[in-house]
Amino acid sequence: ALFFINTQISNSIMPDSSIPPANLLRQPIVVVLGHVDHGKCVDGETLVWLADGSLHKAKELYDEFEPRGKKLEIDDGIAIELGRNGPELLSFNGEKMVPVRASHVWKRHAKKLVKIRLSNGDYVKTTQEHPFLVFDDLSIRYKRADELANGDIVLGPERLPIKYAFNWKQQILRNMARSGGFVVLLDEKKSGNFLAHLKSENKQALKKQGIISTSVFPASRFRVSDFVALVEKFGFSLSEAYDWIAMFKNASPKWRAGHTSLYLKLPSERNFRNLGYFLGAWVGDGSTNGMLHNNDTDVQRAYQAALIDVFGVTSKVKRGHTCWMVAPNGGKTLSRFLSDICGLPVKEKSSKVCLPWICQVNEDCFKGFVEGWFDTDGYVSPLNNCIEFTTKSGKLAREVAVRAVSLGIQGTLYEKKGYHFLRIANRRFLEAFLKAFTPHLARRLDRVKDAIAVSSTSRLIDVYPLSECMRIQIKKSLPAKINRSVPYLTKYMKKSQVSSQILIQIARHVTKPNEASFSLQQFLSKNLHGFRVVSSEVCENASGWVYDFTIPEFQNFLAERVIIHNTTLLDRIRQSKVALKEAGKITQHIGASEITAKEISEIGGDLVNRFKVAVQIPGLLFLDTPGHEAFTSLRERGGSLADIAVLVIDIRQGIQPQTLESMRILKQFKTPFLVALTKIDQVDGWMKTKHNSFLRSLEEQAEH
Numbered sequence: 001a002l003f004f005i006n007t008q009i010s011n012s013i014m015p016d017s018s019i020p021p022a023n024l025l026r027q028p029i030v031v032v033l034g035h036v037d038h039g040k041c042v043d044g045e046t047l048v049w050l051a052d053g054s055l056h057k058a059k060e061l062y063d064e065f066e067p068r069g070k071k072l073e074i075d076d077g078i079a080i081e082l083g084r085n086g087p088e089l090l091s092f093n094g095e096k097m098v099p100v101r102a103s104h105v106w107k108r109h110a111k112k113l114v115k116i117r118l119s120n121g122d123y124v125k126t127t128q129e130h131p132f133l134v135f136d137d138l139s140i141r142y143k144r145a146d147e148l149a150n151g152d153i154v155l156g157p158e159r160l161p162i163k164y165a166f167n168w169k170q171q172i173l174r175n176m177a178r179s180g181g182f183v184v185l186l187d188e189k190k191s192g193n194f195l196a197h198l199k200s201e202n203k204q205a206l207k208k209q210g211i212i213s214t215s216v217f218p219a220s221r222f223r224v225s226d227f228v229a230l231v232e233k234f235g236f237s238l239s240e241a242y243d244w245i246a247m248f249k250n251a252s253p254k255w256r257a258g259h260t261s262l263y264l265k266l267p268s269e270r271n272f273r274n275l276g277y278f279l280g281a282w283v284g285d286g287s288t289n290g291m292l293h294n295n296d297t298d299v300q301r302a303y304q305a306a307l308i309d310v311f312g313v314t315s316k317v318k319r320g321h322t323c324w325m326v327a328p329n330g331g332k333t334l335s336r337f338l339s340d341i342c343g344l345p346v347k348e349k350s351s352k353v354c355l356p357w358i359c360q361v362n363e364d365c366f367k368g369f370v371e372g373w374f375d376t377d378g379y380v381s382p383l384n385n386c387i388e389f390t391t392k393s394g395k396l397a398r399e400v401a402v403r404a405v406s407l408g409i410q411g412t413l414y415e416k417k418g419y420h421f422l423r424i425a426n427r428r429f430l431e432a433f434l435k436a437f438t439p440h441l442a443r444r445l446d447r448v449k450d451a452i453a454v455s456s457t458s459r460l461i462d463v464y465p466l467s468e469c470m471r472i473q474i475k476k477s478l479p480a481k482i483n484r485s486v487p488y489l490t491k492y493m494k495k496s497q498v499s500s501q502i503l504i505q506i507a508r509h510v511t512k513p514n515e516a517s518f519s520l521q522q523f524l525s526k527n528l529h530g531f532r533v534v535s536s537e538v539c540e541n542a543s544g545w546v547y548d549f550t551i552p553e554f555q556n557f558l559a560e561r562v563i564i565h566n567t568t569l570l571d572r573i574r575q576s577k578v579a580l581k582e583a584g585k586i587t588q589h590i591g592a593s594e595i596t597a598k599e600i601s602e603i604g605g606d607l608v609n610r611f612k613v614a615v616q617i618p619g620l621l622f623l624d625t626p627g628h629e630a631f632t633s634l635r636e637r638g639g640s641l642a643d644i645a646v647l648v649i650d651i652r653q654g655i656q657p658q659t660l661e662s663m664r665i666l667k668q669f670k671t672p673f674l675v676a677l678t679k680i681d682q683v684d685g686w687m688k689t690k691h692n693s694f695l696r697s698l699e700e701q702a703e704h
């Protein structure tokens with residue numbers, strides 16, 4: 001980055017009786033030019049969280065929002081400016097996860113990706129410069145994907161603030177209308193205003209306009225596509241219209257077709273737990289028309305009760321060729337509810353099944369789904385004292401693992417002989433499972449309780465490497481006879497890796513606070529989980545595209561189960577107010593940011609006091625120009641305004657093309673400059689301190 005500073009600064013910061021009053025000085029101009037941008041770019045298959053609990057592939061999310069904003073084309077891709085209409089993602093604000101809207105969605109060309117495999121079984125593919133939030137000896141920092149090494153700890157959230165504001169009623173009606181072949185019967189009392197409005201309309205005219213397919217609606221019976229069109233035409237909401245529906249069924253749109261399907265009830269929020277159980281059990285042991293194949297009477301009864309409660313459908317238990325079956329009377333209507341409304345596969349179910357969207361956006365429905373899936377495809381291992389789910393669908397295992405984070409549950413994923421496994425181990429996560437879910441299979445529930453009694457900490461999640469120096473400092477903060485309070489702690493502290501459960505116990509017994517114990521408390525307060533990097537490899541990007549979502553406030557978002565982040569030096573100065581109009585963290589305009597005199601003093605901190613600098617200017621005006629190589633002309637326009645410059649170079653990356661171009665601009669305009677190195681705290685051997693001042697930090701470093 002280049003900071004071009006008007007020459008008035010050199011006079012304005014020093015005490016001098018000849019200096020005019022501050023209200024007569026204009027703000028000195030600081031132009032940021034030639035900085036190197038780091039894009040937050042992920043593979044299109046990466047799962048990205050929305051604040052409503054739904055999970056979307058990065059590519060699908062970009063495609064959904066691309067038509068909704070202003071297109072900004074650059075040399076290697078497209079950014080869509082969305083303003084306040086972007087998707088609401090989950091972001092880490094430095095203390096906890098919070099919902100924040102993305103101002104831009106981003107699509108870029110990329111030939112190479114780094115594939116990171118984590119100890120929880122997740123694979124994350126990103127561009128090489130993509131930063132991850134990582135653990136670093138009780139502190140957290142950001143590290144590029146191509147710099148991650150085996151054993152590094154990548155961080156993700158412990159729990160998520162899901163808003164559950166998704167309009168599921170609207171989505172069900174839209175899915176029914178889109179797929180066609182559904183009819184609804186309205187409750188005439190509840191839909192009275194709608195029916196009165198329809199009666200006053202010229203239905204033939206509406207048909208000619210293409211709004212509806214027929215002008216005859218006998219006995220309040222509507223094709224869903226016509227019903228949705230009329231509701232929106234008359235200005236009613238789809239949510240209230242959903243509540244007018246008494247029954248629905250499958251019905252062919254063909255003339256003279258038989259209409260033998262039975263009418264069913266639509267789900268209500270009251271019975272979402274049972275809806276989830278029905279879906280989860282069917283995913284585990286189901287087949288066509290909602291049939292369930294299972295020998296356990298507890299599961300059969302729970303499945304039958306769910307069918308009655310949710311759809312008003314009766315069922316029979318009968319013997320099949322290999323096991324007992326629950327056969328519902330829902331016919332094709334029930335079958336189409338599974339496929340056309342919930343999005344579950346009709347063919348090759350076992351390998352293509354996924355977590356239904358309705359279970360993603362409602363907590364009760366998700367809980368019911370896991371309970372049904374656990375009763376049919378779950379298993380409690382007496383050998384490993386853990387819960388395991390087995391499926392042919394890697395997508396299902398992955399989505400449930402990611403979604404379970406919202407309930408404080410971390411699972412590990414692995415594959416064996418063509419099957420995918422989701423394993424939940426560790427007493428902490430088993431207890432969270434038992435708190436969140438109540439399976440109907442009693443014997444399996446008892447086995448979970450037995451596993452909790454003998455389970456220990458996980459070796460795959462939340463095991464943190466601590467330096468010998470840090471362990472010594474932590475030990476100094478504890479009482480002399482700490483082993484009486486925390487058995488075997490002295491033995492644990494001799495190991496280079498310590499579990500989060502031990503760290504929590506240490507924090508509770510600190511009696512002599514020091515810098516190490518302070519760092520420990522700060523880290524634990526952020527409620528993060530750590531996942532070890534198992535492998536890292538550069539691979540070809542088959543699609544040729546990567547995707548990004550700009551979060552102006554915090555410059556990070558949650559992908560899969562980890563936090564990925566991006567910052568710039570100017571963001572630090574402006575306290576994260578910079579990126580309001582940046583796409584993919586790549587500034588595409590010369591944007592102005594005002595820094596007041598008070599803020600200069602606060603940011604300068606120790607330096608201002610140490611050198612007794614009097615800030616007598618009204619402030620600084622920063623002009624930020626693009627770091628992307630495509631914007632040379634904008635950088636030259638910014639550079640032409642300056643009189644003095646600071647050339648900032650990332651010590652980890654050295655001289656970059658933008659740096660050389662910045663030096664050319666300096667020569668062209670004959671601008672004097674200084675050189676400043678950033679990221680020195682990430683140099684091997686540098687000991688981090690809590691001071692912002694480089695001089696004070698340098699004084700605390702070891703001589704060698």
